[in-house]
Amino acid sequence: MPARTAYTGSVNYVQILNEKGAADKRLEKKLGLSKQQLLGMYRALITTRVLDDRALKLQRQGRMLTYAPCQGEEAISVGSAFALNKDDWVVPAYREQGMYVAMGVPLKFLLMYFMGFEEGNALPREFNITPICVPVATHFPHAAGIGMALNYLGDKKVVMAYTGDGGTSEGDFYEALNFAGVFNAPVVFIVRNNQWAISVPRKKQTAAETLAQKGIAAGINCVQVDGNDVLGVYYVAREAVARARAGKGPTLIEAVSYRMGLHTTADDPTRYVDPKERDAWVPKDPIARFAKYLKAKRILTTAIERETLANAEDMVERAVQEAESYKTHWERMFEYVYADMPEELREQRDYLKGLER
Numbered sequence: 001m002p003a004r005t006a007y008t009g010s011v012n013y014v015q016i017l018n019e020k021g022a023a024d025k026r027l028e029k030k031l032g033l034s035k036q037q038l039l040g041m042y043r044a045l046i047t048t049r050v051l052d053d054r055a056l057k058l059q060r061q062g063r064m065l066t067y068a069p070c071q072g073e074e075a076i077s078v079g080s081a082f083a084l085n086k087d088d089w090v091v092p093a094y095r096e097q098g099m100y101v102a103m104g105v106p107l108k109f110l111l112m113y114f115m116g117f118e119e120g121n122a123l124p125r126e127f128n129i130t131p132i133c134v135p136v137a138t139h140f141p142h143a144a145g146i147g148m149a150l151n152y153l154g155d156k157k158v159v160m161a162y163t164g165d166g167g168t169s170e171g172d173f174y175e176a177l178n179f180a181g182v183f184n185a186p187v188v189f190i191v192r193n194n195q196w197a198i199s200v201p202r203k204k205q206t207a208a209e210t211l212a213q214k215g216i217a218a219g220i221n222c223v224q225v226d227g228n229d230v231l232g233v234y235y236v237a238r239e240a241v242a243r244a245r246a247g248k249g250p251t252l253i254e255a256v257s258y259r260m261g262l263h264t265t266a267d268d269p270t271r272y273v274d275p276k277e278r279d280a281w282v283p284k285d286p287i288a289r290f291a292k293y294l295k296a297k298r299i300l301t302t303a304i305e306r307e308t309l310a311n312a313e314d315m316v317e318r319a320v321q322e323a324e325s326y327k328t329h330w331e332r333m334f335e336y337v338y339a340d341m342p343e344e345l346r347e348q349r350d351y352l353k354g355l356e357r
């Protein structure tokens with residue numbers, strides 16, 4: 001029997017800024033970002049980190065419920081969201097704080113959600129962002145479906161969906177990729193590979209060498225990027241968005257990073273993370289790296305740095321005050337899951353109403 005190769009595949013890796021903040025000149029030229037746009041990205045990264053740090057403290061003070069911090073992963077959601085138009089669709093998981101900042105969503109909504117108000121998920125209508133999705137990867141088929149609907153309507157918007165490395169082990173993940181591929185849906189699937197699914201390390205999730213190559217089986221475009229390089233993430237996301245908008249179908253982006261903090265505030269990583277492994281990622285910090293780049297270009301000065309931090313702190317402080325002064329009624333927690341409330345929820349609501357009397 002003569003052997004022939006039925007298929008060979010490969011996955012490209014993209015990095016524009018290395019750890020020292022030096023740029024790959026060839027790719028840097030292709031970016032074409034203005035000074036204002038670069039500073040906008042920097043502001044979004046700083047705001048995200050300030051917000052994240054504040055949320056963690058609020059939780060420790062008993063002023064917030066369980067919270068999923070994003071320290072170290074900010075460049076993924078900021079860089080990718082910068083490639084979107086304001087009215088594109090976003091289908092997030094629960095660790096994409098930078099996306100909300102980059103899309104201009106008032107930060108009080110995110111804080112309200114983590115404080116336990118369902119209304120935090122009911123964003124103003126100008127945003128096409130679906131609610132935070134804690135069940136792992138169950139939102140991926142929705143993202144494929146939204147993409148299919150956009151095709152059907154002849155609407156030129158694109159969909160960007162996020163999950164983690166652990167999410168790629170779920171059936172929903174493969175089903176979504178398959179549908180998006182076969183229906184040529186305009187979806188950019190982003191995998192935030194932070195190396196951990198709670199206490200399960202990336203190596204115990206899959207025998208695959210990369211997570212990006214999971215797109216190959218679905219026949220979709222796929223690429224791996226340094227997730228701590230905001231310019232690299234922006235670049236691959238912009239290419240993927242352009243492809244999707246031009247009718248060239250979906251892309252799977254694996255953004256390689258590291259979870260510098262806790263899985264959530266209910267987690268204690270000191271029980272399972274080797275501190276040496278985490279420490280090795282400290283010099284790769286996405287914000288320090290981008291700041292070095294901007295300083296070398298004389299775009300970022302100490303004065304702008306200080307002003308950006310102060311503005312971010314003010315903005316977050318105002319959002320905290322708005323979220324904490326929000327008044328609601330318990331009945332509203334029943335309102336945001338179904339368009340038509342099913343019988344069992346109606347029963348629970350009526351039972352609680354009975355207790356009020």
Ligand SMILES: Cc1ncc(C[n+]2csc(CCOP(=O)(O)OP(=O)(O)O)c2C)c(N)n1
Pocket residue numbers: 095134135136137163164165166167168192194196197198259263
């Ligand atoms: C379907 C489902 N199974 C299990 C869980 C419990 N759970 C919450 S987050 C998580 C790990 C997810 O890891 P990953 O996809 O890598 O995302 P990360 O939290 O690291 O951002 C698990 C198992 C869940 N929320 N949903």
Ligand SMILES: [Mg+2]
Pocket residue numbers: 164165166192193194195196197198
């Ligand atoms: Mg993970």
